[in-house]
Amino acid sequence: MQVHKALGNGFQEVIYQRALEIELPYFQMYFKREFEMPIYYREVEIGRRRVDFLIEDNISVELKAVIRLEDVHLAQAINYLEAYNIEVGLLINFGSKSLEVKRLINSKFKPS
Numbered sequence: 001m002q003v004h005k006a007l008g009n010g011f012q013e014v015i016y017q018r019a020l021e022i023e024l025p026y027f028q029m030y031f032k033r034e035f036e037m038p039i040y041y042r043e044v045e046i047g048r049r050r051v052d053f054l055i056e057d058n059i060s061v062e063l064k065a066v067i068r069l070e071d072v073h074l075a076q077a078i079n080y081l082e083a084y085n086i087e088v089g090l091l092i093n094f095g096s097k098s099l100e101v102k103r104l105i106n107s108k109f110k111p112s
Contacts, residue, residue, distance in 0.1 A: 001099060002023055003016060003019045003020055003023055003094070004016075004094055004099040006019070007019060007094070009065070009094060009095050009096060009097055010095075011065060011094070012065055013052075013063050013064060013065040013094070015065075016063050016065060016094040017033065017034075017052055017053075017063055020053065020061075020063070021033050024053075024055075029055055029056060030055070030056050030057070031053050031054060031055045031056070032053065032054045033052070033053055034050045034051075034052065035050060035051050035053070035054040036048050036049070036050045037049060037050075037051065037083070037084050039083050040083075049080065049083070051080055051084070054086075058086060058087065058088070059086070059088050059089065059090065060077070060080055060081055060084065060086045060088075060089035060090070061089065061090045061092065062076065062077045062080065062089065062090070062091050062092070063092050063093075063094065064091065064092070064093040064094070064095060065093070065094045065095040066093060066095040066096075067095050067096060068093075068095075068096065069091065069093050069096075069100055069102070073091060073093075074091060074102065074104070077089050077091040077102075077104055078104055078106070081104060081105075081106035081109070082106055082108050085106070085108075085109060085110055085112070086106060086109070087105065087106050087109040087111075088103070088104070088105060088106070089103075089104040089105075089106070090102070090103060090104070091104060
């Protein structure tokens with residue numbers, strides 16, 4: 001919320017990523033920015049994707065800077081949760097006048 005309050009909307013996603021990277025340590029949160037993870041199909045690696053932030057090794061955070069979140073944005077965030085077996089994710093949109101935050105749950109999560 002602080003990042004959106006300070007910057008407002010209208011910047012590219014990378015600007016909000018950089019600002020959030022500065023903000024998160026104030027909350028003493030362990031995180032990785034643009035954390036790259038492999039994507040598997042039938043136990044064969046078929047590609048790699050980066051989640052914008054991985055918080056405390058168990059919360060995926062995807063940032064967007066669009067006027068309105070679309071179903072495709074939700075699908076992408078949910079696909080990341082499923083592909084990486086992460087239980088909870090946040091989809092945060094800085095592009096609208098009011099900050100949008102969607103909490104996502106991976107219904108296919110398997111505790112390890």
